[in-house]
Amino acid sequence: MAYEPPKHCSTCGAPLSEVAGAPGQRRCSSESCRRITYLSPIPVVAAIVEHEDDVVLVRGHGWPEGWFGLVTGFLEPKESPEEAARREVKEELGLDVGESALIGAYAFAQMNQVIIAYHMKAAGEIKLDSAELAGFKRVPIDKLRPWNFGTGAAVKDFLERRNLNPPPQAGKG
Numbered sequence: 367m368a369y370e371p372p373k374h375c376s377t378c379g380a381p382l383s384e385v386a387g388a389p390g391q392r393r394c395s396s397e398s399c400r401r402i403t404y405l406s407p408i409p410v411v412a413a414i415v416e417h418e419d420d421v422v423l424v425r426g427h428g429w430p431e432g433w434f435g436l437v438t439g440f441l442e443p444k445e446s447p448e449e450a451a452r453r454e455v456k457e458e459l460g461l462d463v464g465e466s467a468l469i470g471a472y473a474f475a476q477m478n479q480v481i482i483a484y485h486m487k488a489a490g491e492i493k494l495d496s497a498e499l500a501g502f503k504r505v506p507i508d509k510l511r512p513w514n515f516g517t518g519a520a521v522k523d524f525l526e527r528r529n530l531n532p533p534p535q536a537g538k539g
């Protein structure tokens with residue numbers, strides 16, 4: 367399901383052609399249209415959801431067996447990325463986000479997306495949106511391991527920073 371650049375003009379339907387010197391553009395081949403289509407990546411928000419000392423990973427319908435990932439979603443008009451990520455956590459898991467922190471922004475070339483990732487501390491009782499998701503699992507933060515594509519880069523940075531700056535352990539030590 368990797369990204370494929372569009373092949374036809376969205377205005378008139380004529381085939382698109384490559385543009386010399388501009389790999390991020392396609393030009394309509396119709397002489398009367400010539401509209402430029404931009405192949406700009408689309409922003410996607412992602413959340414590492416921390417809930418009761420675990421991270422909650424989710425699984426989409428039709429994903430290969432055993433695959434779980436971060437809560438992700440697209441922005442709605444006028445939303446900030448952070449607002450979009452909060453909304454997705456609420457919609458997909460039914461949880462309310464308190465503190466949140468930006469982890470970073472990552473190119474996901476295979477999907478022509480830019481992933482804007484947050485660490486979000488969430489509270490409440492998990493109510494999975496089963497229309498959108500097939501399941502979830504809780505992973506203790508110490509057991510979380512990054513995967514080598516997509517949102518995995520954000521998980522890697524999150525864990526590296528956490529190891530450099532461990533959170534204070536209330537009531538221990």
Ligand SMILES: [Zn+2]
Binds near residue numbers: 396399
């Ligand atoms: Zn056209």
